[in-house]
Amino acid sequence: TILYYVTGPARFELMGQTRDDAAGEAFDKVSKMLGLGYPGGRVIDSLSRKGDPARISFPRAYMTKHGFDFSFSGVKTAVARYLQQHATVFEREIPDIAAGFQASVIDVLVRKTVKAVEEKKTDRLVVAGGVAANSSLRKRMAAEAGRLGVALYIPRPELCTDNAAMIAAAGHHHLANGETGAIDMDAYSRSALTKTNDVTNKSTTKISRR
Incomplete structure (x- = not known):
């Protein structure tokens, strides 16, 4: 929560x-x-x-x-x-x-x-x-x-549960901002929105992932 x-x-x-x-x-x-x-x-x-x-x-x-x-x-x-x-x-x-x-x-x-x-x-x-x-x-x-x-x-x-639509929507906004995941990006069962891991933007600066 x-x-x-x-x-x-x-x-x-x-x-x-x-x-x-x-x-x-x-x-x-x-x-x-x-x-x-x-x-x-x-x-x-x-x-x-x-x-x-x-x-x-x-x-x-x-x-x-x-x-x-x-x-x-x-x-x-x-x-x-x-x-x-x-x-x-x-x-x-x-x-x-x-x-x-x-x-x-x-x-x-x-x-x-x-x-x-x-x-x-x-x-x-x-x-x-x-x-x-x-x-x-x-x-x-x-x-x-x-x-x-x-x-x-x-x-x-x-x-109101885990579903592909919400993940796709999140990915859409990141991709539109030039942010992509590395080829070796790991999978996480739980992750804070404000934690920085695995996703990079155009300048390779670490950013938030969800």
Whole structure:
């Protein structure tokens, strides 16, 4: 879970990132705790619509007052503790647990993002990644974008995952800027957008890759 201020196809300012579990990882782990299987984002989203987020509330980790970093291990632990303390009854409470957990995660994502938009005074907001398929997050982000008067860009739910289209789009912008990959370019399962490796521009200066 990362928050970037983007000023160009290969120009990123890292504003905040998770210090432990990513939001999607938290969804998956809580889903397993509830016996809902893996991956858990879609099933928790669906169950949350049947539950009451106010009935079982979980903590929100806002870290520092002025920072943009995220932490979702605390809410995951809080769910685990609740399940241990209510082992005999939690099965009938699963929709409320799912709704309370989801509300905790979405609240943090939305508030941090809104704060970043206001600080940077940007007029565009992009929400992407697996959790961007979540219906509650999409609704909340749309409402905040409307309130702030910024354009909101969110892929269709089926594209909120690893897919060839996003990689091709990234490559298109790099190539248009004269940036190419070396013949011995390695493959990486994970890579920060701001890390410099393997890609060179016309003057062979190392630049960011994604």
